[in-house]
Amino acid sequence: MTDDRYDVAILGSGIGGSMLACILARHGVRTLLLEGATHPRFTIGESLIPETGIRLRIIGEKYGVPEIGWIGAFHRLRDNVSSN
């Protein structure tokens, strides 16, 4: 029998909800991430200003989820996730 009880439910799997879910899960919080739409979502732009990249790296380091920092810099993303 599966245990379907959670400590936290997050509505929305955009970058905000996804990052929060990753951080909570990394620290042992049973986290349910609910998305009303589907992925991949419509995307346009797909660029980061330097400040956003720095903030992502700070969040990743501060909360022990280095993967968040990977998306904040081109080389880290290429080396750790994909060159695609």
Ligand SMILES: Cc1cc2nc3c(=O)[nH]c(=O)nc-3n(C[C@H](O)[C@H](O)[C@H](O)COP(=O)(O)OP(=O)(O)OC[C@H]3O[C@@H](n4cnc5c(N)ncnc54)[C@H](O)[C@@H]3O)c2cc1C
């Ligand atoms: C056209 C466009 C281009 C952009 N280009 C860039 C860019 O190049 N660089 C950049 O840094 N930023 C860009 N942005 C801004 C960036 O997309 C947002 O700042 C970012 O997505 C916000 O993240 P979020 O998690 O707060 O919200 P969102 O990404 O909006 O995620 C919210 C999620 O919650 C879901 N949701 C809502 N209500 C519910 C519910 N009741 N139950 C379940 N799920 C729910 C939605 O379906 C959605 O998936 C762009 C935005 C737009 C509109």
